[in-house]
Amino acid sequence: xxxxxxxxxxxxxxxxxxxxxxxxxxxxxxxxxxxxxxxxxxxxxxxxxxxxxxxxxxxxxxxxxxxxxxxxxxxxxxxxxxxxxxxxxxxxxxxxxxxxxxxxxxxxxxxxx
Amino acid sequence: xxxxxxxxxxxxxxxxxxxxxxxxxxxxxxxxxxxxxxxxxxxxxxxxxxxxxxxxxxxxxxxxxxxxxxxxxxxxxxxxxxxxxxxxxxxxxxxxxxxxxxxxxxxxxxxxxxxx
Numbered sequence: 001x002x003x004x005x006x007x008x009x010x011x012x013x014x015x016x017x018x019x020x021x022x023x024x025x026x027x028x029x030x031x032x033x034x035x036x037x038x039x040x041x042x043x044x045x046x047x048x049x050x051x052x053x054x055x056x057x058x059x060x061x062x063x064x065x066x067x068x069x070x071x072x073x074x075x076x077x078x079x080x081x082x083x084x085x086x087x088x089x090x091x092x093x094x095x096x097x098x099x100x101x102x103x104x105x106x107x108x109x110x111x112x113x
Numbered sequence: 114x115x116x117x118x119x120x121x122x123x124x125x126x127x128x129x130x131x132x133x134x135x136x137x138x139x140x141x142x143x144x145x146x147x148x149x150x151x152x153x154x155x156x157x158x159x160x161x162x163x164x165x166x167x168x169x170x171x172x173x174x175x176x177x178x179x180x181x182x183x184x185x186x187x188x189x190x191x192x193x194x195x196x197x198x199x200x201x202x203x204x205x206x207x208x209x210x211x212x213x214x215x216x217x218x219x220x221x222x223x224x225x226x227x228x229x
Contacts, residue, residue: 034218043204043220043222045220046218046219049217093216098144098168099144099208099218100161101148101218103156105155
C-alpha cells in the first residue's frame with residue numbers, strides 16, 4: 001500500500017519567515033495530494049491540494065509543489081504568522097482506493113512573534 | 114449545510130463495553146471515510162464506503178471493529194468489546210467524489226473515545 005513520509009516532525013520559525021514541509025510517497029499511482037491543517041482539539045481542514053497533472057499550485061501565502069518523478073511534494077508557507085501555528089498533514093491518494101487518504105505523520109509548526 | 118456531523122463528541126467507557134460512534138455525511142456526498150487519530154500512529158484510515166457500500170475495510174484493526182452505512186445519510190462505527198488501546202479520536206469524513214476531480218474530504222469534529 002501507499003506509504004507517506006513527512007519531514008520535519010517539528011518546525012519552529014519566526015514570524016515573517018518561510019516554512020517548508022516535505023513529503024514523499026511510494027505508490028506511483030497516487031495522483032491527488034492534499035494538505036490539511038489541524039489546530040489543537042479541532043478537525044483537520046484542507047488548506048490546499050494538488051493533482052498530478054500540475055507541478056505547482058499557489059493560494060496567497062501557501063504553495064505546493066509536486067515532483068512526480070521523485071515522488072515528493074512540498075508545502076511552502078511564506079510570511080508566516082502566529083495563527084499559522086498548527087499541525088500540518090500531507091496525504092496521498094489514488095483513484096483505485098476511492099481517494100482514501102494516506103497521511104504523513106504530521107509536522108507541528110510553531111510561529112513565534 | 115451543517116457539515117459532517119458526528120456523535121457523541123466525547124465518550125468514556127469501561128473496558129469490555131460496546132461503543133457506537135455515529136456519523137452523518139454532507140448531503141449529496143457519496144463517499145464516507147472513517148479515520149482514527151492517535152499520537153503514536155497518527156491519522157489512519159479504518160474503512161470507506163462508496164454509495165453506501167463498504168469498499169475497503171483493510172484498515173479495521175480487529176474483528177472487534179465493524180462499520181455500517183444503512184443509507185446515504187448515516188453511518189456507524191462499532192467497537193465490541195472495547196479495550197483501552199482503542200482510546201483515540203475517531204473522525205468521519207465525506208467527499209463528493211463526483212468523477213470530475215472534486216474529491217476533497219470534509220472532516221467531522223471527531224469523537225474522542227476513552228476506554229478505561
